[in-house]
Amino acid sequence: MIDLKNIDDLARKLSELVPPGLKDARADLEQNFKSTLQAGLARLDLVTREEFEVQRAVLQRTREKLDAIERQLAALEARGGVPDRSAN
Missing domain, CATH: 1.20.5 (Single alpha-helices involved in coiled-coils or other helix-helix interfaces)
Structure with a gap:
């Protein structure tokens, strides 16, 4: 507040x-x-600055996890372990 x-x-x-x-x-x-x-x-x-900073940190962690998952998926696709998403 x-x-x-x-x-x-x-x-x-x-x-x-x-x-x-x-x-x-x-x-x-x-x-x-x-x-x-x-x-x-x-x-x-x-919202308060504190609430904003908490949500910002949560978003940052979520982005980092998403980036890691996207890298893992790209590696799997490159090895042929997962069908290419762009083919659909």
Whole structure:
């Protein structure tokens, strides 16, 4: 999930951009910015960096296994042990 500290920081930065005449409403605006950011990000299908890295490692291992199997199959086909796949 998204780090709430980052959302708080962004909401604070947005509220700092409020013109001087609206400084009284700054706290309310900051809370509204924060709520809006959280709601918008909640609708997105996001994963954490950790989850991403785990899936990336799984994919890498899967690719390595697939490459090894393809090499084995090519060697078998070259020896005539397996019918050629391209003949079908």
